[in-house]
Amino acid sequence: MRADSKTVLRQLKTAKGQLEGIIKMVEENRYCVDISNQVLATRALLERTNRIILEAHIEGCILDAAATGSEEERKEKIFELSNMIKKMMK
Numbered sequence: 001m002r003a004d005s006k007t008v009l010r011q012l013k014t015a016k017g018q019l020e021g022i023i024k025m026v027e028e029n030r031y032c033v034d035i036s037n038q039v040l041a042t043r044a045l046l047e048r049t050n051r052i053i054l055e056a057h058i059e060g061c062i063l064d065a066a067a068t069g070s071e072e073e074r075k076e077k078i079f080e081l082s083n084m085i086k087k088m089m090k
Helices: 005-027 032-068 071-088
Strands: none
Touching: 005 032, 032 071
C-alpha cells in the first residue's frame, strides 16, 4: 500500500470505535436519528480513508505503470481504477 499507513490505520481505528459505539447505541435502544447520524459520520470517515488510499494508488502504482510498465500492465491498472470508480459511484 502506498498511502501513509499511520494515517489510514488511525482513521480505520477511529471508524472501528465509532462502529462499536453505534452497536452500543442500538443495544441501548437509543433514538433512531442519533444512531443514523453516527452511521453517516462513520461512513464519511471510511469514504475519506478510501480516497486517501486511492489517491496514493494513482500517484504511485498507476503512475509507475504508466512510466515503466508494459502495455498490459498499464491497461490492467486503468481497468482496476475504472472498476473502482464505478463501485464508488453506485
